[in-house]
Amino acid sequence: MRPNLTHIARHVCHFDDCLVFYKRYCQLEIIHQRKNHKHRVAWLAEHGRESELVFVLISGGPNHDHDSRDFSHFGFALDSVEAVDRIAHLARKHETLLWEPQQKAFPVGYFCGIEDPDGVCVEFSFGQPLGPGAEQITYDLEIAPL
Structure with a gap:
């Protein structure tokens, strides 16, 4: 079996702002959310591609100055x-x-x-x-x- 890219995960500093950004600009939809004692996690995907490629945001990450x-x-x-x-x-x-x-x-x-x-x-x-x-x-x- 060859590898199949299923997700890209990003540890983000501005979790809520990133959710708004990727929904507004990229039209990604939240398909899963959870929170544990340390982090919030959201899975986002394009409509109709929810089982193909998921963009994962994880709270508590560092900022990246461009x-x-x-x-x-x-x-x-x-x-x-x-x-x-x-x-x-x-x-x-x-x-x-x-x-x-x-x-x-x-x-x-x-x-x-x-x-x-x-x-x-x-x-x-x-x-x-x-x-x-x-x-x-x-x-x-x-x-x-x-």
């Missing part, structure tokens, strides 16, 4: 350029926009980046060969030698 040289991020695909622009507009309003919307060469596409309450970057994109609309993209994805 470094502008760090391009680590979680990526979410959207169904249009306009949807990316809407997310960027909302992030500007909440002063969390890290990367203005921009178009890059394939396979990057059109994207913006915003900062979650713990300083982690979340990218929203359109035109990548992943997620909504990927089946409509015709491409020849070559693997370049490193």
Whole structure:
């Protein structure tokens, strides 16, 4: 059997704010919550993908100050350029926009980046060969030698 990615767990400093953020921007839904004597835990997932990939938030973690040289991020695909622009507009309003919307060469596409309450970057994109609309993209994805 080959390994199957089932979840990504994050130990977060701002638990409640992160819950609001990932529900607001990423439209993730809480599918499980619990609290023990030390931590609160929430499982979040995209509607319809609850048994495929879960995003786990665990309270009591350290804050991550975002470094502008760090391009680590979680990526979410959207169904249009306009949807990316809407997310960027909302992030500007909440002063969390890290990367203005921009178009890059394939396979990057059109994207913006915003900062979650713990300083982690979340990218929203359109035109990548992943997620909504990927089946409509015709491409020849070559693997370049490193």
